[in-house]
Amino acid sequence: MLDETDRRILRHWLGEPDAARAVLAERAGVTQATLGRRMERLRQAGVVKAVRARIDWKALGFAVEVSLRFTLDKTNPRAFDEFIAAARDVPEVVAIQTFLGRVDVRLNAVARDMGHWQEVYREKILALPHIAEVEALMLISTIKESEGLPL
Incomplete structure (x- = not known):
């Protein structure tokens, strides 16, 4: 279900969840359009359930x-x-x-x-x-x- 590009996006997204999409796309080695499509696909597939704040x-x-x-x-x-x-x-x-x-x-x-x-x-x-x-x-x-x- 997940390919290496999806895994790379998830690794960088988990590492810095509040990074701007442009920064995340660059770190993951994809275009912003590709990043957006893949992030949406991960949400629709239920892999990413929510992006949430972590309270200290x-x-x-x-x-x-x-x-x-x-x-x-x-x-x-x-x-x-x-x-x-x-x-x-x-x-x-x-x-x-x-x-x-x-x-x-x-x-x-x-x-x-x-x-x-x-x-x-x-x-x-x-x-x-x-x-x-x-x-x-x-x-x-x-x-x-x-x-x-x-x-």
Whole structure:
């Protein structure tokens, strides 16, 4: 499906997603028209789902980041749906993922400081429905973060 030109475009686009099209085309070794056509084809094929901003939460004053792992009480057949719907309503929750296995759901949440985190955890997180078990992992540092693949 992808040829070497597509891979080269994706590598450069992932490396510098906000580069001007002229710069990206030059680095990928194609014309701007070719770049535009191929980028659109990659979007239509579902290879590129979205171009989005990556927020630095610390720069916005959210110094605490926590990953929460939940095992849900699955005796209620609507447990997943109700939990996820409620979690979406918590403004401090910035990511929700579901899993197969011992952990059912993972939430990533941010807070301004430990006092704010304590408030979010007690008043919003623990109030989520159908929690059987929760484990909180405080982020200390991010060593590697990449959305790129070896194309």
